[in-house]
Amino acid sequence: MTMTSRPMIQAVGLHKSFGETHALRGLDLSVAEGTILSVLGPNGAGKTTAVRILTTLTRPDAGEATVAGIDVLRHPDQARRRIGVAGQYASLDEVLSGSENLRMLGRLYRLDARTARERADALIERFELTDAADRPVRTYSGGMRRRLDLAAALMSEPPVIFLDEPTTGLDPKGRLSMWDLIGQLAKGGTTILMTTQYLEEADRLADDIAVIDHGRVIARGTANELKRLVGGERLEVVIDNPRYLPEARRALEAISTASARVDEGAKRVSVPVASHEGVLTHAIRELDAAGVHVDDIGFRRPTLDEVFLTVTGRPAEEAPDPAEMTS
Amino acid sequence: MTATWWLRDSWEMVKRNLIHIRRTPELLLDVTLSPIMFVLIFSLVMGGAIQIPGFEGYTNYLMAGIFVQTIAFAGVYTSVLLANDLKNGMIDRFRSLPMNQSSVLFGRTVTDLFRALLAVAIMWIVGMLVGFRPEGGVLANAAAIGLMLLFGFALSWVGIAAGALVRTPEALQGIIFAVVFPLTFVSSAFVRPADMPDWLGWFAERQPMSLVIDAVRDLTITGEPGPSFVPALLASVIPLVVFVPLGIWLYNRRTTQ
Numbered sequence: 001m002t003m004t005s006r007p008m009i010q011a012v013g014l015h016k017s018f019g020e021t022h023a024l025r026g027l028d029l030s031v032a033e034g035t036i037l038s039v040l041g042p043n044g045a046g047k048t049t050a051v052r053i054l055t056t057l058t059r060p061d062a063g064e065a066t067v068a069g070i071d072v073l074r075h076p077d078q079a080r081r082r083i084g085v086a087g088q089y090a091s092l093d094e095v096l097s098g099s100e101n102l103r104m105l106g107r108l109y110r111l112d113a114r115t116a117r118e119r120a121d122a123l124i125e126r127f128e129l130t131d132a133a134d135r136p137v138r139t140y141s142g143g144m145r146r147r148l149d150l151a152a153a154l155m156s157e158p159p160v161i162f163l164d165e166p167t168t169g170l171d172p173k174g175r176l177s178m179w180d181l182i183g184q185l186a187k188g189g190t191t192i193l194m195t196t197q198y199l200e201e202a203d204r205l206a207d208d209i210a211v212i213d214h215g216r217v218i219a220r221g222t223a224n225e226l227k228r229l230v231g232g233e234r235l236e237v238v239i240d241n242p243r244y245l246p247e248a249r250r251a252l253e254a255i256s257t258a259s260a261r262v263d264e265g266a267k268r269v270s271v272p273v274a275s276h277e278g279v280l281t282h283a284i285r286e287l288d289a290a291g292v293h294v295d296d297i298g299f300r301r302p303t304l305d306e307v308f309l310t311v312t313g314r315p316a317e318e319a320p321d322p323a324e325m326t327s
Numbered sequence: 328m329t330a331t332w333w334l335r336d337s338w339e340m341v342k343r344n345l346i347h348i349r350r351t352p353e354l355l356l357d358v359t360l361s362p363i364m365f366v367l368i369f370s371l372v373m374g375g376a377i378q379i380p381g382f383e384g385y386t387n388y389l390m391a392g393i394f395v396q397t398i399a400f401a402g403v404y405t406s407v408l409l410a411n412d413l414k415n416g417m418i419d420r421f422r423s424l425p426m427n428q429s430s431v432l433f434g435r436t437v438t439d440l441f442r443a444l445l446a447v448a449i450m451w452i453v454g455m456l457v458g459f460r461p462e463g464g465v466l467a468n469a470a471a472i473g474l475m476l477l478f479g480f481a482l483s484w485v486g487i488a489a490g491a492l493v494r495t496p497e498a499l500q501g502i503i504f505a506v507v508f509p510l511t512f513v514s515s516a517f518v519r520p521a522d523m524p525d526w527l528g529w530f531a532e533r534q535p536m537s538l539v540i541d542a543v544r545d546l547t548i549t550g551e552p553g554p555s556f557v558p559a560l561l562a563s564v565i566p567l568v569v570f571v572p573l574g575i576w577l578y579n580r581r582t583t584q
């Protein structure tokens with residue numbers, strides 16, 4: 001973990017139950033100033049409950065939480081002044097226009113009317129919402145809504161922002177544009193905690209990743225650290241005829257110290273490799289000798305999906321545990 | 328200082344609610360179209376058949392009842408509007424802001440006071456077209472309107488408590504209909520409790536809505552406060568004293584769990 005300055009967001013031993021359901025069981029998180037922590041986990045893992053506690057919306061049964069040095073349980077109002085919130089935890093008014101929403105939030109953040117208006121105008125321009133500024137939010141597209149959400153989180157120019165699945169449901173173009181905006185914020189020194197279901201998003205944006213499952217952090221580190229946890233690089237081969245998968249497997253295992261992983265549907269075989277040196281030539285020779293026709297061959301680094309599979313024992317996209325649905 | 332912020336935050340909430348009304352005028356149907364229909368149907372359809380001793384024309388008897396009935400419905404309807412905000416996540420947004428949290432509720436109830444005032448104005452005019460003669464004088468009529476609005480404001484706070492307790496707006500609609508509708512009829516709104524079966528009339532005469540209706544009727548028609556005035560005032564002030572803190576407490580409990 002790269003912790004260079006005091007944490008701007010810190011949660012220690014958070015517990016929260018809803019009736020019989022234990023949403024959080026001793027969750028710890030910390031985010032250093034100016035960095036992005038991405039919280040990953042399946043639905044029901046406890047992500048939303050954790051963020052709701054940090055943003056003063058829910059009280060934990062036990063544990064401590066501070067944001068920008070403020071104890072959020074003891075001084076929720078002071079904490080609220082220092083955080084911006086976007087996403088499903090806090091919606092915008094569908095009937096008000098984008099500009100009316102921002103100005104209202106500005107006033108409720110206790111800005112004077114002029115500052116609220118100026119900031120709203122500046123954010124609307126920066127997030128390319130000028131044409132839609134005076135239209136009711138219910139007419140906005142998904143991408144416009146997310147940008148307005150982010151603008152709302154920035155109205156008080158907070159040092160810390162919480163983003164809840166900021167790109168869920170966006171098309172690739174919208175997603176790239178959100179990533180760009182979030183990246184800029186972190187560069188400007190804002191501390192960001194974002195939840196996501198997209199491993200690619202965490203990989204791309206986050207300085208640190210915390211994988212949550214069953215209300216606890218089960219893995220934590222940079223994307224590379226987590227990938228190393230799964231094992232190093234692999235040589236991956238896709239063949240043209242699945243009948244030859246056993247031969248391909250034997251051929252690849254001949255060049256590796258570990259056993260191969262076979263995906264029949266994708267006609268794919270892979271083995272871990274220690275270095276690149278001579279490996280490719282060697283592999284092709286072995287495959288050729290075994291009479292296997294190769295469609296594709298190459299080195300591949302592990303994905304965060306594999307990380308997730310390794311640390312949780314189930315794929316990231318799997319349906320949530322029914323007992324854990326509340327968060 | 329704190330009071331200034333409280334006022335400012337509450338005013339922001341009122342502004343938001345008024346924008347909602349401007350953009351979706353159908354939100355006003357319950358305080359515009361329905362009371363007009365009630366005045367016309369009761370006065371024109373029933374008016375010929377119902378005679379109330381001591382009243383020239385049924386409309387003069389009826390209007391106080393229609394006023395208070397409409398205001399009662401508008402008041403408890405606050406619960407539905409609050410439940411909508413709780414459901415769509417808007418309340419979570421307000422919770423995440425350093426604003427005065429009770430302003431969300433005051434903004435709601437004050438907006439509903441405006442709605443009630445609008446309803447009274449419309450009914451007053453329509454009533455006068457069909458025979459309502461409020462000859463009690465300006466002061467007494469103003470007192471009547473003030474009393475109705477106070478009662479409506481108190482019921483809005485009952486609505487806040489109900490909205491914080493009940494899960495969905497749809498369920499609230501059902502509860503309102505089941506509770507408020509019979510209460511408006513088992514009252515002095517449309518006929519005299521004396522003409523009901525004894526046990527029912529006993530209740531109808533003493534329930535809070537009747538107290539307010541009787542006081543409003545006395546003030547508008549005769550200009551005198553009448554024997555129900557003080558009980559009517561208590562029937563408004565007591566729920567207000569109970570339900571403002573209770574509503575805020577229930578709302579806080581609901582939104583911080």
